[in-house]
Amino acid sequence: MKKESVGTVETEYLDITSELKLESGKTLKNVTIAYETYGTLNKNKDNGILICHALSGDAHAAGWHEGDTKPGWWEIIIGPGKSLDTEKYFIISSNVIGGCKGSTGPSSINPDTGEEYGLDFPVVTIKDMTKAQNELVKHFGIKQLFAVIGGSMGGMQVLQWTVSYPEMVKKAIPIATTARSSPQQIAFNEVGRQAIVSDPAWNKGDYYSKNFPENGLSLARMIAHITYLSDESMYEKFGRNLQNKDKISYDFELDFQVESYLHYQGKSFVKRFDANSYLYITKAIDYFDLSINGSLIQGLKNVKSKINIIAIDSDWLYPTSQSKEILTALNANEVDVKYHELQSSYGHDAFLLEHGQLNYIIAKFLQDIQVEDILSENISTLSKDAKIEDVAILMMDEYITHVPIVTEDNILVGIVTAWDLSKSIATSCDNLEAIMTRNVKTCKSTDSIETIARKMKKYDISCLPVVDDNSKLEGLVTTDQISHLMTN
Ligand SMILES: CC(=O)SCCNC(=O)CCNC(=O)[C@H](O)C(C)(C)COP(=O)(O)OP(=O)(O)OC[C@H]1O[C@@H](n2cnc3c(N)ncnc32)[C@H](O)[C@@H]1OP(=O)(O)O
Ligand SMILES: N[C@@H](CCO)C(=O)O
Numbered sequence: 001m002k003k004e005s006v007g008t009v010e011t012e013y014l015d016i017t018s019e020l021k022l023e024s025g026k027t028l029k030n031v032t033i034a035y036e037t038y039g040t041l042n043k044n045k046d047n048g049i050l051i052c053h054a055l056s057g058d059a060h061a062a063g064w065h066e067g068d069t070k071p072g073w074w075e076i077i078i079g080p081g082k083s084l085d086t087e088k089y090f091i092i093s094s095n096v097i098g099g100c101k102g103s104t105g106p107s108s109i110n111p112d113t114g115e116e117y118g119l120d121f122p123v124v125t126i127k128d129m130t131k132a133q134n135e136l137v138k139h140f141g142i143k144q145l146f147a148v149i150g151g152s153m154g155g156m157q158v159l160q161w162t163v164s165y166p167e168m169v170k171k172a173i174p175i176a177t178t179a180r181s182s183p184q185q186i187a188f189n190e191v192g193r194q195a196i197v198s199d200p201a202w203n204k205g206d207y208y209s210k211n212f213p214e215n216g217l218s219l220a221r222m223i224a225h226i227t228y229l230s231d232e233s234m235y236e237k238f239g240r241n242l243q244n245k246d247k248i249s250y251d252f253e254l255d256f257q258v259e260s261y262l263h264y265q266g267k268s269f270v271k272r273f274d275a276n277s278y279l280y281i282t283k284a285i286d287y288f289d290l291s292i293n294g295s296l297i298q299g300l301k302n303v304k305s306k307i308n309i310i311a312i313d314s315d316w317l318y319p320t321s322q323s324k325e326i327l328t329a330l331n332a333n334e335v336d337v338k339y340h341e342l343q344s345s346y347g348h349d350a351f352l353l354e355h356g357q358l359n360y361i362i363a364k365f366l367q368d369i370q371v372e373d374i375l376s377e378n379i380s381t382l383s384k385d386a387k388i389e390d391v392a393i394l395m396m397d398e399y400i401t402h403v404p405i406v407t408e409d410n411i412l413v414g415i416v417t418a419w420d421l422s423k424s425i426a427t428s429c430d431n432l433e434a435i436m437t438r439n440v441k442t443c444k445s446t447d448s449i450e451t452i453a454r455k456m457k458k459y460d461i462s463c464l465p466v467v468d469d470n471s472k473l474e475g476l477v478t479t480d481q482i483s484h485l486m487t488n
Pocket of ligand 1: 055056057058073154258262
């Protein structure tokens with residue numbers, strides 16, 4: 001077990017019993033989802049966080065598989081005490097459909113033929129990926145996810161979740177992503193696909209029991225990998241340094257370190273990824289477009305989640321302008337949205353590396369709980385004409401210690417506490433108006449938990465009525481609810 005890690009983990013598999021109707025109109029049956037979970041789902045099932053991976057990711061986001069030399073791909077932010085704190089949250093990470101890491105994809109066996117799907121696999125979209133993830137989330141009995149988070153293609157899934165399932169996502173963190181793929185992004189993907197399909201070994205996708213199209217896939221990855229870095233980071237890593245030689249060789253062998261590095265990245269990729277999956281997943285990325293008739297404001301109009309967009313200043317593949325476009329559209333729809341930019345020289349892949357900035361921004365956003373997130377809305381109230389006995393009966397029946405006193409229009413005029421009741425008995429006073437507190441300390445639904453916790457401590461009170469700008473009662477918040485947050 002490594003320090004601050006979830007330790008040894010295993011991938012699990014869920015078989016979805018119903019057919020998955022895809023955006024294309026086709027259906028996919030016998031769908032399997034590969035997933036991992038970290039942390040514990042709480043009793044209320046409201047601490048679930050879904051992780052969505054990028055192009056070549058998988059379900060193994062954190063911890064260590066038996067015998068591995070490297071942890072999961074987002075180990076830097078998942079684990080005890082990290083921003084995706086496994087002592088607080090139940091983290092779910094799954095492999096997308098169309099992928100090749102355990103979820104159903106083109107290398108899976110087609111139940112109709114008994115052979116690998118190859119190109120018989122239907123084209124899937126980002127929306128289809130989230131639909132499959134939704135089956136997994138429902139499998140855990142989760143009605144609302146506390147958060148959905150992901151970078152790059154993972155960020156597309158995050159945005160799709162907020163559009164397809166607006167009620168199911170409390171907080172969303174799309175990182176280094178876009179709401180619609182740009183011509184340049186599509187262009188790079190198409191060059192990668194052409195590298196694969198031009199490899200004779202690709203054989204129209206039918207290669208599973210033959211030669212793997214290694215050259216094509218490796219070349220596709222080399223091209224793509226350049227787009228994940230920045231010019232600056234390439235200078236920092238390699239400069240113009242030569243690889244294992246002192247002089248340039250005046251031939252077409254490898255000269256520079258950067259060439260060697262790219263070849264290495266290409267070769268390693270072939271060992272862990274399927275060429276057909278690369279075609280399907282890049283297509284899903286290309287098709288991604290959340291706008292409606294060209295309008296992103298329209299496309300994002302039903303979003304209800306709180307959103308924290310994270311962009312990377314050196315990312316030229318998913319430039320900050322695309323994140324700002326999402327920000328503008330969400331602002332136009334009056335969505336509660338924040339925007340942060342990572343300062344990094346790494347380029348697009350900074351979302352896998354900048355642990356300090358990521359942990360800070362994510363933890364702050366996840367912990368930024370407001371009164372409206374926890375307030376009890378269905379509360380019992382009484383009018384000031386009520387009798388003291390009415391208050392006592394209400395408190396006993398509902399196991400409560402505070403009863404707000406309101407007008408017919410629900411305007412807060414006072415509060416009676418169990419302490420006030422004792423006082424009424426001690427002083428033989430039977431007039432509600434005489435014992436109730438009139439100068440009630442209140443809060444607003446948009447106040448932060450820190451603000452109200454300080455207020456409660458300062459005035460030594462255990463309950464605050466929540467009111468709007470016209471003193472209309474919206475609910476109550478208690479110290480019990482706050483301590484529940486800490487132990488959740
Ligand atoms: C996002 C998801 O959802 S999951 C998918 C994420 N994972 C990947 O993309 C895997 C491939 N990508 C990478 O490795 C990415 O660059 C990162 C961001 C994950 C890692 O970045 P860094 O830590 O900066 O590693 P870097 O890019 O320098 O690569 C290091 C590797 O290159 C090798 N390398 C470095 N220089 C050279 C060179 N001159 N010649 C050959 N190989 C070289 C290193 O030996 C090292 O190999 P290893 O990965 O087997 O240990
Ligand atoms: N390097 C990452 C980011 C791609 O967006 C991956 O391979 O998935």
